[in-house]
Amino acid sequence: MTESKVAIEAEFTLLRNQVQGIKRRKLERYRCPIAAMGKLQFPNSNEKLDVWVINLSKGGIGINLSHPIGSGSEVIICLKSDDHKTLFHKESRVVHSTEQIDGSWRVGCEFASEMSDDELDTLL
Numbered sequence: 679m680t681e682s683k684v685a686i687e688a689e690f691t692l693l694r695n696q697v698q699g700i701k702r703r704k705l706e707r708y709r710c711p712i713a714a715m716g717k718l719q720f721p722n723s724n725e726k727l728d729v730w731v732i733n734l735s736k737g738g739i740g741i742n743l744s745h746p747i748g749s750g751s752e753v754i755i756c757l758k759s760d761d762h763k764t765l766f767h768k769e770s771r772v773v774h775s776t777e778q779i780d781g782s783w784r785v786g787c788e789f790a791s792e793m794s795d796d797e798l799d800t801l802l
Contacts (some may be wrong), residue, residue: 714730714731715728715729715730715731716728716729716730716731716739716741716755716756716757716758717729717755717756718741718743718753718754718755718756719753719754719756720751720752720753720754721752721753721754721769726756727743729741729742729743729755729785730742731757732784734798734801735793735798736789736792736793736794736795736798737788737789737792737793738770738773738786738787738788738789739755739768739770739786739787739789740784740785740786740787741755741784741785741787742778742782742783742784742785743775743782743783743785744782744783745783746775746777746783746785747772747775747783747785748772748775749772749773749774749775750771750772751771751772752769752770752771753769753770753771753772753787754767754768754769754770755767755768755770755787755789756768757801759800759801766793766797766801768789768790768791768793769789769790769791770787770788770789770790771787771788771790772785772786772787773786773787773788774786
């Protein structure tokens with residue numbers, strides 16, 4: 679099973695080299711510090727999941743989870759600043775869940791409203 683995932687990733691690498699001029703993301707993404715944690719909450723539910731934050735932009739976030747979440751799902755992302763003084767709650771929509779080679783899932787979420795430059799600076 680792992681062999682097919684590696685082959686697919688290799689094909690994507692080749693495809694990426696062919697379409698380098700095409701950009702899909704509208705906003706620049708920033709890698710988060712190692713071990714950056716956040717929480718994911720489902721509206722109208724007390725369920726909260728710890729998530730690893732991989733990258734962040736004004737318009738969205740990439741997180742790692744142990745399982746996928748359906749595209750279009752409404753979620754709330756909770757993030758703390760490095761000094762733990764500021765807490766951000768961002769209403770979001772899941773755009774994709776992509777299985778990773780290690781069995782975890784990369785989940786991309788789009789914020790309902792963009793972060794300000796100051797908010798982004800506070801988190802990075």
